[in-house]
Amino acid sequence: MSAGRPDDGFNDGAATPGGPSPSAPAPPPAPDQAPLLELEQVHAAYGPFRALFGVSIAVPRKSVVALLGPNGAGKSTVARVVTGLVPVSSGRVRFDGRDVTDVRTYQRARLGIAYAPEGRSVFSTLTVEENLALPARSDRGRAATAAALEKAFQAFPQLAARRRQRAGTLSGGEQRMLSLASVLVEPPLLLVVDELSLGLAAVVIDSVFQTLAAIRDAGTSLLIVEQHVDRALSLADHVVLLSKGEVVRQGPVDEMRALATSLPGM
Numbered sequence: 001m002s003a004g005r006p007d008d009g010f011n012d013g014a015a016t017p018g019g020p021s022p023s024a025p026a027p028p029p030a031p032d033q034a035p036l037l038e039l040e041q042v043h044a045a046y047g048p049f050r051a052l053f054g055v056s057i058a059v060p061r062k063s064v065v066a067l068l069g070p071n072g073a074g075k076s077t078v079a080r081v082v083t084g085l086v087p088v089s090s091g092r093v094r095f096d097g098r099d100v101t102d103v104r105t106y107q108r109a110r111l112g113i114a115y116a117p118e119g120r121s122v123f124s125t126l127t128v129e130e131n132l133a134l135p136a137r138s139d140r141g142r143a144a145t146a147a148a149l150e151k152a153f154q155a156f157p158q159l160a161a162r163r164r165q166r167a168g169t170l171s172g173g174e175q176r177m178l179s180l181a182s183v184l185v186e187p188p189l190l191l192v193v194d195e196l197s198l199g200l201a202a203v204v205i206d207s208v209f210q211t212l213a214a215i216r217d218a219g220t221s222l223l224i225v226e227q228h229v230d231r232a233l234s235l236a237d238h239v240v241l242l243s244k245g246e247v248v249r250q251g252p253v254d255e256m257r258a259l260a261t262s263l264p265g266m
Contacts, residue, residue, distance in 0.1 A: 036061045036095060036221050037082065037190055042091035044081050051077040053245045054091070059190065059238075066232040066253070068260050069242035075225040078242070079194040081123040082223060084108045096189060106178025112189030118198045121179045128159050131167050131178055135186040142222040145185075152181040155211050173204045180211055183220075191215060193224045197231070207237060233257055 035058035044052040052074050057066045067075050082085040082095065084105035093101045100108055109115075122131050132152050136145045153160035156177045162170065167178055176196055183191055195231065196207045209231055216222055216235065226232035233239070239256035240246040241263065249259065 001210065028092075034061075036096055037223065038092075038094040039078070039081070040094070041090045042078075042081060042093065043089040044077055044086050045089050046077075046086070051086075051169055051245050052081070055242075055245070055247055057240050057247065057250065059221050061225050062216075062219055062221055063237040064216055064224060064235050065238045066236035066260075067223060067225045067240050067242065068229060068232065069248070072244070072264070073242040074245040075242055077196055077245070079115070079117075079192050079223065079225050082190075082192050083113055085115075085120060087133065109188075114183055114188035114191045116176075116179050116183065116191060116193045116196050118176075118195035122167040122170075122175050124166065126167055127164050128167055128170070129163040132182055132185050135182050146217060148185045152184040155184055155214065156181050156207065172198045176200065177204065180208060183215060184211070187215060187218055187220050189220045190223065193222060193226070195225055195227060197228055205231065229261055233260060 030156060034057060037059040039055055039057050042052055042055045043050070055074070055078060057065070057067075057078070067078055069075055077086055084100070084103060084107075088101050091101075092099060095108065095111060095113060098111070101110065103111070115121075123134070126134075129149065132149050133145065136148055153163065159177055159181055162174070167175060170178065180196060191212075197208055200208065205228065211220060212224070212235060222235070224232050224236065233253055236253045238250065239253050239260055240250040241256070241260060249256070
């Protein structure tokens with residue numbers, strides 16, 4: 001099923017029938033009103049296998065967008081496109097008013113895009129505390145860095161008890177906690193969360209979503225790929241539904257809740 005292209009305002013000032021002339025283009029949105037992240041007609045592939053077909057979505061500033069759909073819908077591919085791990089075949093990616101389509105992953109991280117993927121994305125030979133210290137800016141100073149680490153340990157007391165332990169010896173759930181706790185040390189503009197709760201016990205998932213809520217409340221925008229639809233909807237402001245690499249429908253969470261929870265495979 002294919003969705004028509006939404007009216008997302010991507011005309012770059014070009015004249016349209018009945019619209020403003022080239023000599024009097026419409027003014028661009030104010031920086032605090034423009035979306036933080038925009039994908040415009042994005043196509044992506046893994047070698048010869050096409051995965052995304054003209055995906056257009058936006059993540060407003062200081063908001064949470066839940067990216068939902070059945071297995072194989074292309075949700076994780078969208079997350080990897082946003083972070084630069086999967087290149088765009090065609091279309092554009094804009095972040096904080098800048099075209100980042102061809103910007104590398106590490107450069108996007110410096111611009112303020114953080115990625116919390118499923119699995120164990122930690123430095124296994126470093127201690128818990130060393131993993132948390134890595135994201136801290138070098139200009140913070142020792143006292144500010146220590147305070148940031150303590151904030152992360154307060155959010156995850158289980159990690160505080162293991163601060164001197166090598167990350168590779170933690171359980172899978174604890175390693176995912178550590179991945180998320182590192183975001184608290186240096187909050188990004190955008191956090192992309194890709195199935196972070198996969199395989200975790202319910203009590204750990206509770207901690208994960210409480211921390212995501214705290215990150216949101218601190219001003220970070222979130223793009224969440226999540227198998228637990230009800231939990232994602234409880235946090236989200238907007239919902240994007242994907243199917244077979246295309247956007248089926250998107251809108252405010254109150255309008256999308258019934259549809260999101262009723263689709264097959266959800």
